[in-house]
Amino acid sequence: MQEPLQQVLDFAEAAHAGQTRKYTPERYMVHPIRVMEICSRYNNSVPVLAAALLHDVLEDTPVTSEELLRFLHTVMPPEDAETTIALVNDLTDEYTKERYPNWNRKKRKEEERERMRRISPYAQTIKYADILDNSHEITAADPQFAPRFLKECRMLLQAMPLGHAGLYHTVKERVHECLQELPRRG
Template sequence: MQLNRQQRAVLDFMKECHADQKRKYDHAPYWTHPYAVAALASAYIKDEGVIEIAFCHDVLEDTTCDQHQLSAELKRIGYSTGSVKTIMDGIIGLTDVYTKENYPELNRRERKKREATRLGQTNYLVQSVKYADLTDNTKSIVSGDPGFARVYVGEMIDLLDQMRIGNIHLLIASCHELSLALNQIDAR
């Protein structure tokens, strides 16, 4: 994946936001996950903002950075107003709405079902990056937590059932990873 100056600056900002966070199962620096998502998504999508959206898809959800800070940083890096809007719309579209903090009265199953419905109403770019996110996360979860993997693949099925307008190649990759996960879970 070739990065231009602005994309390298976004990568650096994302690394700063995730700071010392580690991936849950392999304990790699957390930034390696959004980087992998960006690499996969950008292999199939050349749309403006796809790399930046993938890089920052967990920033609002998993760090102290808020929408205002992220938007200001994109402007500081030199993105145009239109590009900032495209990137922010994508990141906001990928940020969970139905969280335990926002909906404590709902159990996980109900929150995830609502999130799947919401994501099913998002645009091509959001759904495409989400496919790449699911593909990368599935590998980690299945190898790192086989018990939770059963729950996760059920949620993934719900998501993929709702999200049907993203990039077909990324959808296929995500479905392939789901199939591998189901086979591994069944083999245990």
């Protein structure tokens, strides 16, 4: 792994310290690492791979965008740091329950989908990898919630077709396959 990416990985690991995946006892970082690995098959840009590693930091840890940007400026050229923080900001949910407590999940997801329609193709590619990694795990571990999650993913994908075409096709197929699996489960 390139030195800046190793430093970003270490930062993300420290930010997510003590967190585990929702459906497994694995440390949380296994997910961002898998997302980065998926992205690396389609793009080897350091800012894109760094953003993949950091995609949940602002949403799921106390780290602020300003703190993250300060860190990024210590490990990569300014232009790469600015690109990385822009991608991470694009990937951070804006329409959260905490910010919009009077909105139901459907309304929040509709607004988030409209926002995601306008994010960069690189951010969309990272989101594809995120969906791809989460789809199988949620389908297997939570068959009650999986239909809702997968349908939300399908609608999100319809709104954001500008990322890497090959990964877009793969994730659309995975979501469809996961939805097809569900009726066969007990």
